[in-house]
Amino acid sequence: MKNLNFGLAIPAIVLVIVLLFVSALFPEQSQAMAGGAMTFVTNWFGWLVQIASLALVAFLFWLAFSKHGDIKLGEEKPEYSNFTYGGMIFTAGVGASLIYWGIGEPMYYLQAPPLFAEANSFSAAAWAVTYSIFHWGITGWSIYCFPAIPFAYAFYVKKQRTLKLSTLCESVVGTNPIVAKAIDLLAIFGTLAAFASSLSLTVTLLSTGAADLFGIENGLLLQGGIILLFVVVLLCVMLVGFNKGISKVSDYTVLMAIGFALFVLFSTNAQFILNNFTDSIGVMFDSYFRMSMWTDPVQQSGFPQSWTQYYWFWYYAYLIMMGLFITRISRGRTIRQVILSTISMGSLGCAFFISIFGGYAVWAQMLGGLPVQQWMSDGGLTFAVVSLIKTLPAKSFILGVFLVIQFFLMLTTMSSASVATAMLTTNRLELNGDPDNKVKLLWAGAIALISFSVFLAGGGINTIKSLCVVAGLPMMFIYAILVKHLLHELGILKTAQQQASSSIQEIVAE
Template identity: 85%
Template sequence: MNNLNFGLTIPAIMLVLLLLVVSSLYPDLSQAMAGNAMTFVTNWFGWLAQLASLALVFFLFWLAFSKYGAIRLGDDKPEYSNFSYGGMIFTAGVGASLIYWGIGEPMYNLQSPPLFADANSYTAAAWSVTYSMFHWGITGWAIYCFPAIPFSYAFYVQKKRTLKLSTLCEPVLGKNPIVAKCIDLVAIFGTLAAFASSLALTVTLLSEGVSQLFEIDNNLMLQGSIILLFVLVLFVVMLVGFNRGISKVSDYTVVAAICFALFVLFTSNAPFILNNVTDSFGVMLDSYFRMSLWTDPVQQSGFPQSWTQYYWFWYYAYLIMMGLFITRISRGRTIREVILYTIFMGSLGCAFFISIFGGYAVWAQLFGGYPVQDWMSEGGLTFAVVSLIQTLPAKNVILTVFLVIQFFLMLTTMSSASVATAMLTTNQLSLRGDPDNKVKLMWAGAIALISFSVFLCGGGIDTIKSLCVVAGLPMMFVYAILVKQLLMQLSNGQAQEGQSEELVEYQEFMP
């Protein structure tokens, strides 16, 4: 533990816990203040987030196919197979939230549709799955992907042994201890808060499923037991090691999730789902730029602010965790491979699951005779998701399989978050990029403690979610700094390589 940066670790954890305690003591006031802060951020800077995120997509594709795309991150061969590499990126980025929102978001889009469509109309149905795939698609994965490039270049090419975000920003900002501390704390806070709320959502879904499956009360004891189970299994995975632990769990989880999705496809209404996803892809390809830049300034429905901008700021708050985790598994890959695998494996994987689960939810609501929207209004989205899964054949067996898959999807994300935060707060990393096991286990316990505190503090989850969006704002500007820093480092590296080649040629012609 001597290698742990306590100056970053303790303040970040205490800040999240303090916010949770305050939000529980003053729930109405704290939620109102956090909500007002989020409204201010989206109203004043939401348009900028949409422009910047679209520009980032163009920048990454330019970088991938430029002369810099061939730069190899380290001298070794890739450590993981293409399937394992893509699977770990995918599971780290989506967790158990994908299926949850893959069902829930299309239903919300049906009720309150975008782009001036009428509620529950055919136009709303056309947008329902389309917008969900868009929010989990190329733009979001581009935001996740970018920080992995400067982190990987610094670690594997420049051989830097510390990966604090402030260190990467030094060539642009210079050395300022106060600014550096603020940047690192915001990065850790965004990771902890975003992941804690995601884990809390997953625990809520699992506890609801277990409650219905075994007909027991869905209470704090059940939720705490599920969090404890997460921690115990995660400890085992961490102790087994990265290659035999996280990598294997990710592989098996991806295969199981794909099989489950195919089961849903062929036991529900496959023709509708396949036709719907084809239509949704067409609508998205036709309207990608419209969706990317739609701010609705005249009608002011609030849809872009509540959904698109919320997602983008959420990704910005979560980006360092993803950037560091992708860095850990990208040794031996080229910059081009990192960009293309992350964006396409992530977005296509999300499209696959959303098209099936979201398509089934739309069919169930409009044609299947299942009142999904009524379930949402009566018992909340969690109740609606579990109830929809129980409409499938062998409902108890399928619900059990669904809950197990959700557990391991979130476990892989929890593993990724523990590794990333450990890397961010480690003073000197090993040559392989692995933090000490004690540091990873400490972060796993801290994340679990924060997540359990969400339930103890009652309504604190809404405040934390709002503050994640607020935390995403400064990270968006850090992105601009990282872009400039990366271009400086890449151009300097190319210049030094050119000078080395000229020196070799000169030496060869020396008498």
């Protein structure tokens, strides 16, 4: 463990666990404080995160198609095929949450629709899948993608062997050790908290499904057993190695998930789902800028704050994990390939799954006579998701397949988070960017411990989710620092300054 930066790892882990247990001891007070902080952030800075995120999309596409897009990140050939590369990015970014929210979001949007539509109306139905695809689409994947560019450029082109976030920020904020430690701890905290909440959601879904499938009690023992199973399987994957472990699990998981989605498509109402997908994509492209900038200042329904801004801040909190993982698997690719692959693979993959599962949920509620919203009201979204899956043919077998796919989707994300946090806290990385197995396993165990603490702490996850959004605010400003750093590294800033200086001199001369 000599290569592990204990000064970053231990404080971050302890901070998350302490926050969880404080929120368990004082649930009402902690949730009120965290909720108040989140409300303050969205009310005062929500407009800024919407503008900044849209600007980031424009910046990345400009960078991809500029001459700088041809810069190759390392001299070697790409390690992975396009399918494996795209699959690892996709599974790292979405985990098991995609299908869960792919069903859940459209149902929430039907009941409390955006852009002044009436609840459960035809207009609300038109927005339901559209907004889900939007929230899991181009903007979110741009936020995920960007940090991979300065990280990969520093590691593969500049040959830096440490990938602490503060190291990249030094050219802009200086070398103050307190500021540097704060930046690195913030990055790790955002990753741990965001991932722990995602894993706890997945464990809740798996335990609900397993309890229904096997007729056993859905309690702390079952949830702890599922977390332990995650750790054991992850241990096996890590010991096999990155190329034979994570990449292969990702390949098989993506193929299983695609096969399952196609089964849902053709065993339900394919005609409706395909037509609804086409309509949703059309509505999204027609209204992309409206959705990106809508803050609802007059009606004040709270929809942009509760959903769009919440998602964008969440992506910012989670971004370093994604940036480092994409860096690890991008050796040998150009900047253009990294940007276009990440945004296209991520967005299209999410659109594919959301259109099928969300489309089926909308059909079931609006036309199919299935009480999906009532299931949500009776037993929560987890119960509604399991109940909807059970409406498929061979319900017990299909529910089992669904749970296996959810498990491995989350496992790939857990693997990615372990690798990324290990990279962030490794003092010196090898040329292939792969941290020591002991460090990766330490982080896998830490993530599992934090996730189990969520269940021990009761409702603490709501506090952590709120704090993730709060943590996303400073990370948004760190993004601006990284943009300036990248522009400096690529020589763009210097060229722009020289051109501006020349223009001023010409004006003065005239």
